[in-house]
Amino acid sequence: MFPLYNAAVWLVAALLRLPAVFNHKIRLFLHGRKEVWSYLSSYRDAEKDLIWMHTASLGEFEQGLPVLERLRAEYPDTQLLVTFFSPSGYEVKKDRLPGYGVCYLPLDTPANARRFLKLARPRLALFVKYEVWPNFFRELQAAGVPILMLSARFKPGQAYFRWYGGLLKQALDRVARFYVQDQASALLLEQHGLTRFTVSGDTRFDRVSEIRQRDNSLAFMDTFKGDRTCLVAGSTWPEDMEVILPLVRELAAVPGHCFVVAPHKTDPRTIGKLMQQFQGLAVLYSQHGQSDLREFPVLIVDTIGLLTKIYSYADLAYVGGGFATGLHNTLEPAVFGIPVLVGPNYRGFPEAEALVAAGGLCPIRGQEAFSDLARSWFADPALRARLGGINRRFTEESTGASRLIMEGIRTFL
8 A cells, every 4th residue: 555655745746847837726736845854853853852843724723722832831942843734734834833844744645754853853742633644654653752643533424434434544543642633533533443543622712712811902903993894804705705795794884894815826916806895985004094984884805814913803703615615714713702604604613513502603504694693693793792702612611632642642753
């Protein structure tokens, strides 16, 4: 199986060179990996231990961050290395994590895995959620480096448990400990002979709890919101905008309402289309120093990294992706004690399913349903407080995963 897998990895790497000529993200994916070796050589301090955490992208990084921060506090003399698979994670965080090493994960070939481990020399390897790389796992085990999987969640249809997934199942066999989100994942592992697990819960609850407790003040939001009731639509896609635009245009003319739209993509084409759709009602975040924000009912956030703080100003929220590629993080607004609207495709996201069952997260199937529900929430502060209270209690009661994981990590160090 390994020869076929390795041939496939090399083939993908070769085939990516052509679209890289036209696609900026693919160019970043390939070019960034050429710099890994020199980066590791300069970053690595031979006098210190190193703990390595690998995450696929930005969402998984946020999931692993509570554990990273506990590690930094408890082991201040240990180097912490974070690797990303995707440019959308690495490019955001490469210059924003002082005190951590940050680089791409090289493609999963035997030579890359051996070279990476020779340079990094990790004492412990942490892989977040779904990240399973057969060559890296094999070389880690050969080097005697324990592998832990954090906030993992398994489902019967995944390749690890199918007839064609033997290589991935072998990789799972090399894991020293699984820290899984739920009992269903633990049961599935047990059914396949993998008994080294702990049901720890989801570290994202710890992360959003930390976000709520920090200073979330933003001067531009203080000015923009003022005493208006604010709906924040976060991580939106074009399909989401078709649903929310009619109500935003309607209520934008009514004093006392304001809206923030933070699209998932912030490229010039996406932002330009949004500005056209709002027909003079909106101002860009990038222009807030040149405009009086109080004159506009709509603020479009044309940058990344601000959404979690902006949610702290919301009286109600809409989280995008439920009409498009997949629902985004509903915990980020829920932790601030506000009601949240989402599209219909929320199943398969356990935190969203639980919030829907509790009543603080409301799925809608189209524009009319969105408008009716949002109007009722705008008009009724007591209703917003009751539904938001459900969300806040749920997030508060679900914390603690990173503490359990740290208890386990100590046994491997």
